[in-house]
Amino acid sequence: MKEKKGTGESLKRLLKDPSSLVLVLTSFIVLILFVIYPLIVVVFTSGFDNWGMFFSKARYGKALLNTVVSSSLSALTATVIGFIYAYAIHYSNIAGKKFFRFIAFIPLLAPSVMSGLAFLLLFGRGGMISHWMNSVFHVELDLYGLPGLWIVQTISYFPLAYMTITGVLRSISPNLEIAAQNLGARGFRLFRTITFRLALPGVINAFLLVAINCFADFGNPKLIGGNYSLLAVEIYGEIINNEPGLASVMGIILVIPALLVFWVQNKVLSKGSYSTVTGKPVSGLKRITTSRKTDILLFIFNTIISIFIISMFAITILFAFTKNFGRDNTFTLEHMMKVVFSSSSPAVLNSLVLSLVSAILAVAFALVLAYIVVRKPFPGKKLLDFSAVLPIALPGTFVGLALIVTFSKGPIILQGSAALIVIAMLLKQMPVGYRGLTASFKQVDKSIEEAATNLGANSRKTLTTIVFPMLQKTVVANFVYAFMKNMNTLSTIIFLITPKWVVAAVSIFNYAETGTYYWAAAVAVGLMGATLGTLGIIKLIFRSKVKIFDF
Amino acid sequence: MESQVLLDLKDVNKVFGQNHVLKNINLQIERGKFITFLGPSGCGKTTLLRSIAGFYTVDQGEVWIDGKVVNDLPPYKRGTPMVFQEYALFPHMTVFDNVAYGLDIKKRPEAEVQQRVKTALAQVKLTGLEERYPHEMSGGQQQRVAMARALVMNSPIILLDEPLSNLDAKLREEVRVELRGIQQELGLTVIYVTHDQLEALSMSDYIVVFNKGKIDQYGTPHEIYYKPRTRYVADFIGTTNFIDGVVERQEGNMATVAYGKGRKATIPTDGLWSTGEKVILSVRPESLRMSPPEAYDFYMKGKVQSSMFLGEKERYFILDDEGKEWIVDAYDIGHISYEGEVTFAATADKIHMMKAEDN
Numbered sequence: 001m002k003e004k005k006g007t008g009e010s011l012k013r014l015l016k017d018p019s020s021l022v023l024v025l026t027s028f029i030v031l032i033l034f035v036i037y038p039l040i041v042v043v044f045t046s047g048f049d050n051w052g053m054f055f056s057k058a059r060y061g062k063a064l065l066n067t068v069v070s071s072s073l074s075a076l077t078a079t080v081i082g083f084i085y086a087y088a089i090h091y092s093n094i095a096g097k098k099f100f101r102f103i104a105f106i107p108l109l110a111p112s113v114m115s116g117l118a119f120l121l122l123f124g125r126g127g128m129i130s131h132w133m134n135s136v137f138h139v140e141l142d143l144y145g146l147p148g149l150w151i152v153q154t155i156s157y158f159p160l161a162y163m164t165i166t167g168v169l170r171s172i173s174p175n176l177e178i179a180a181q182n183l184g185a186r187g188f189r190l191f192r193t194i195t196f197r198l199a200l201p202g203v204i205n206a207f208l209l210v211a212i213n214c215f216a217d218f219g220n221p222k223l224i225g226g227n228y229s230l231l232a233v234e235i236y237g238e239i240i241n242n243e244p245g246l247a248s249v250m251g252i253i254l255v256i257p258a259l260l261v262f263w264v265q266n267k268v269l270s271k272g273s274y275s276t277v278t279g280k281p282v283s284g285l286k287r288i289t290t291s292r293k294t295d296i297l298l299f300i301f302n303t304i305i306s307i308f309i310i311s312m313f314a315i316t317i318l319f320a321f322t323k324n325f326g327r328d329n330t331f332t333l334e335h336m337m338k339v340v341f342s343s344s345s346p347a348v349l350n351s352l353v354l355s356l357v358s359a360i361l362a363v364a365f366a367l368v369l370a371y372i373v374v375r376k377p378f379p380g381k382k383l384l385d386f387s388a389v390l391p392i393a394l395p396g397t398f399v400g401l402a403l404i405v406t407f408s409k410g411p412i413i414l415q416g417s418a419a420l421i422v423i424a425m426l427l428k429q430m431p432v433g434y435r436g437l438t439a440s441f442k443q444v445d446k447s448i449e450e451a452a453t454n455l456g457a458n459s460r461k462t463l464t465t466i467v468f469p470m471l472q473k474t475v476v477a478n479f480v481y482a483f484m485k486n487m488n489t490l491s492t493i494i495f496l497i498t499p500k501w502v503v504a505a506v507s508i509f510n511y512a513e514t515g516t517y518y519w520a521a522a523v524a525v526g527l528m529g530a531t532l533g534t535l536g537i538i539k540l541i542f543r544s545k546v547k548i549f550d551f
Numbered sequence: 552m553e554s555q556v557l558l559d560l561k562d563v564n565k566v567f568g569q570n571h572v573l574k575n576i577n578l579q580i581e582r583g584k585f586i587t588f589l590g591p592s593g594c595g596k597t598t599l600l601r602s603i604a605g606f607y608t609v610d611q612g613e614v615w616i617d618g619k620v621v622n623d624l625p626p627y628k629r630g631t632p633m634v635f636q637e638y639a640l641f642p643h644m645t646v647f648d649n650v651a652y653g654l655d656i657k658k659r660p661e662a663e664v665q666q667r668v669k670t671a672l673a674q675v676k677l678t679g680l681e682e683r684y685p686h687e688m689s690g691g692q693q694q695r696v697a698m699a700r701a702l703v704m705n706s707p708i709i710l711l712d713e714p715l716s717n718l719d720a721k722l723r724e725e726v727r728v729e730l731r732g733i734q735q736e737l738g739l740t741v742i743y744v745t746h747d748q749l750e751a752l753s754m755s756d757y758i759v760v761f762n763k764g765k766i767d768q769y770g771t772p773h774e775i776y777y778k779p780r781t782r783y784v785a786d787f788i789g790t791t792n793f794i795d796g797v798v799e800r801q802e803g804n805m806a807t808v809a810y811g812k813g814r815k816a817t818i819p820t821d822g823l824w825s826t827g828e829k830v831i832l833s834v835r836p837e838s839l840r841m842s843p844p845e846a847y848d849f850y851m852k853g854k855v856q857s858s859m860f861l862g863e864k865e866r867y868f869i870l871d872d873e874g875k876e877w878i879v880d881a882y883d884i885g886h887i888s889y890e891g892e893v894t895f896a897a898t899a900d901k902i903h904m905m906k907a908e909d910n
Contacts, residue, residue: 178626179639182604183653183700186627193652197643285606 010377017376023368024378030365031387033412034423038402042248045405050245054253063229064253070146070221070230071214074153075161079207081154082161083199085305088298090169091195092290095299103306106313107159109531111488111505113219114524115156117512118312119148120223121319121521128315128326144226152224153214155308160213161206168202174287190289208261216254216395218491219509232397232491239495244405251401255394262393319521335518339507340526347507348526352534354418354503355486358425363479365426366433367471374441392431396492399427404495416498424492429482433475440474441467476546480538487531504530554618557582557707557740558603563612565598572598574764576612580757582707583738585731587751590761591787599761600710600744605629617707632701633710636717638693640685640700646672647681650699671703674733691722702733711743715750727754748788752776760784778903785833785905792839792877794832795907798824806904808832811873816849818902829907836866836880838901841889847896853877855890869893 014021054060085104089097107115122129123143130141143151172195180194196203221230231250238247290298315325323330339345369388373381391399403424407414414420444467452462490505497506504527511520539548558580565573573595580586588596601607603614605626613620621629632653641649650671654664672678675695685693694714701709711730715723731754734741745751751758752772760768760775760783768780779785782793796810801824807817808830816832824830834849843850853871865884869877879895881887 173637173639175635175637175639176641178606179633179635180641180652181626182606182631182633183704184627184630184656185652186625189656194641285601 007379011379014376014378020372020376020378023372024376024384027365027369027372027384027388028380031384034403034427035387035390038406041406041410042251042398042402045244046248046252047245050249053246054249059229060234060250063231063234063250066146066228067215067231070149070153070228071211071217073146073150074157074214075207075211077150077154078158078161078210079165079203081158081305082163082206082210083165083203084298084301085158086162086165086169088302090166091287092295092298093288094295094302096302100302100306103309104159104162107156107309108484108488109528110313110524111219111490111508111527112153112156112217113223113490113505113509113512114316115152115312116220116223117508117517117520117524118316119143119152119155120512121315121325121517122311123148123151126326131326144224145228148224148226149221149228149230152220153217155312156220157210157213158305161210164206164209165199165202168199168205172198174285177287177289178285186289187291195289205265208264212258212261212395215257216397216491218397218494219505223509223512235397235401236494239401239404247401248405251398255398258393258395258398316521316524319518320525322518324518335522336526339511339519339522345507347502347504347523348530350501351487351504351527352530354421354425354501355483356534358422358486359429359479359482361422362426362430362482363433363475366430366437366478367475369430369434370437370441374438388434389431391427392435394427396424396428396489397494400424400492400495403427415496416500418501420496421493421501421503424496425482425486425489428489428492429478429485433478433482436474436478437471440471444470473545476538476542480535480546480548483534484531487527555581557617558742559613559615560599560603561613561615563599563602563609563614565595565602565607566610572764573602573609576766578759578766578769580740580742582740584756585734585741585743585754587755587758588742588744588761589746589748589751589758589787591746594761595764596744596746596759596761597712600633600712600742603629603742604631604633604710630704630706631708631710632704632706633712634694634697634701634714636713638685638697638714638717640693640696642685644684645681646677646683646685646688646696646699649685649696650703652700653704667703667705668699671699674702674737675699676729690718691726694718694726698730698733702737708740708742711741713745714743715745716747723750730754752788760787762787779833779905781905782831782833782907785903790836790878792834792836794834794875796830796832796904798826798828798830800826808904811875816899816902818899818904820904822904824904831905831907833903833905834897834901836878837864837882838897839877839879839895840897841867841879841881841893841895843894843896845894848899849902850894850896851877852892852894854892858888867893869895 014024085100088094089100119127121127123141124130125142127141133139133141176198177190177194180190185193216232218232218236221228222233222236225233231254235247235250235254238244238250319325320335321331321333322328323332323334340348369384372378373385373388394402403420404415407420414423448470449462449466452466453459457465488505490509493503494506494509497503502510504523507523508520508527511517511523535548538546556579558578560576560578563573563576564571576595576599588599590596598607602609603616605621605624605628609622614622616629616631641652644652647668650668651664654667659667668681669678672681675698677692677695677699680688680692685696688696694717697714701711714730715726718726727750730741733739743750743754752775755772757769758772758775759766762781762783768775768784770778770780775784776788779788785791785793794810796808799807799809799815801807801820804819804821805817806820806824807815809815810832818832840847851871853869856868856870856876858868859866864880864882865888867877867879867881867889869879871877877895881889
């Protein structure tokens, strides 16, 4: 018998199933209120006058151009470095691969603004290396503006490029390179005609991802940009000046490239992916594609990148645990006590609480959404799916902006509440979980559920004993991911924090801006400690079921 | 004059960790022959093929191709195009570019590449599909592209690693015929790895049967089937009945063997046997006849335990009066069906004699 379809039919079936009805209605309300409605408000707030103003003033045009230039440059270098780094790990015979994988993971533990902070500590005015250059070579190092921003964004986003490219390199079947060698190809020729061509969709994807992240990045541009004006920083200025209209115009401009990239990823790159057609690799054959000389070069390259990353973390830790590193190197816990473990500076604790709450809610909401979208018939499913995925394409800066513009006046006022921060984090992370869980729900084959039903389980029993256990891995993975992202987010919540609900990433940024580097460093160390500790606990609970710290 | 031997393996050994995968392999392969490496998984056949292609370096011994030692040549210099089990077509290239790849690497002139690719595609009947991508083709077509990619190299030798295992049964049979056709038409030397005895029997000039890293037998399909040198070979190829026996005496090429409880048979043999030597007799199920005249040399009585209808034949499982189980095939039997007490027998020339210890 064929299932009856159509809006009327699905509505009828939904009305007969009150628990599903509640889930569907709640999901619609939440997404319309916090995704669709703020978007509309931002568009209306922007207004014709403000668009006119934006395009008439050279200052904004300059900021737009600067943002395009700096994010393209950073994306280019981050992608190149990410590619070489990933290639070295997956294709060469170098030693220390585990170590290099670990190094690429550590930046994920800290907010990207920590890279900015570390950069200032090393290369800023009075920074360690600037100081040394000055005293030895009498060179005045001034990297504020584009050069500094370029370096910092490259370093803080190279792990993103590395991970994206790793994904595609892993999916390339060694068979293809082996077959090419069998036909006479080798060396750079083999790399150019096979490996690189197959990795290209992933490389482009990595470039686009890094570019849109840099495009809307707030913390580092503000910290290091100096006089080099950038869009996200301008938005911040307009919000401070109470000019939501102009801020909205620039917010919309931030969104456009992000939406384009989102569209490109979905329509173009997914078709250009070759990983699925090649099948399983030949057992027992390993690709040998790099020569001894190449291996040495790759090893040196990865080592240099690693030293860079390690020194950034090392300088932060040194600043956190000494009186005033460089001037007074006495070990002290004073800074940690003052800004991490004191009730008057609850930033790290706030981060922990808000991130956990938001991550739990995000995953729970994603689970509900995925469940009803995959399993329940109801009218308006496409709209619900669209508004659930949409925030993935919206830069954090824009999400924060939209929420503050929408909920600081009008019928619902949430400004200044922790709820708004939790919602902002949730909106950014929920779509990732929703996508993953939808895929997992679809993978739980109908026939497995039917087998359970056939053995006498009712639908609730099937859900609790079969479906949820099968989804556990995805749920935990998404929770971990959401939690880490929440802990480190700055641009999403910068407009939403209040004196009471300052979070660690903002605190690092504030202290760094005012030059109290040791406090910034101490908060950064505290934040990383809190993240690591929580991940450790999760690992202890779920053990091999969750992949954390597996390099 | 060109030597007839194209591939010469001398005392080839390969060890992976604790695992001695190839043990003193000696093999000479003539030009223009279709050779099959046959054996179950893990017997060393694939390892040997990959050693020929240069993906593995042998730990001991020499691999000679066309009169040259190639031990130290990397895969890209061996000139041994291979068709992979998974085809390994380049997904980002059209059929034309896939087939042209090896020639492009060799920097052949454009016109020559065009001509040779065209010819190769015609040989595998893919003319007109040059601009397709692998993912737009069926499994059978992909397999042909992989074949064309190897053929186009005009190499004297082509290696095939279980190339038909991903095709369905019907297609497999078709491609078998075509492959053999191409090989004979072009006079190619083909080394073909498979675990499928039917494939081996139907396509090969010679079969090499592998057993735990050693070659158990090298011979024509007929020799392998009717005159297996070891119990392992007889068992691996087709179905057979084994009978343990002892040689009583040999007169010329006739040997008298005692078996069972006081039974005797005089069997034709090429070998030289000593009195008292333990032997194994092998009789194929199709060589045994149900309800024969009593004049047969090898005459048994038994009771049908069960039977199985296999289309062209009926297979009987019979327990003889000494308690040994036999498999007997009856062909073209119409509606006749045997039950209960039966007699069955073979003529002496259908019984094959092998050494017992050669296991």
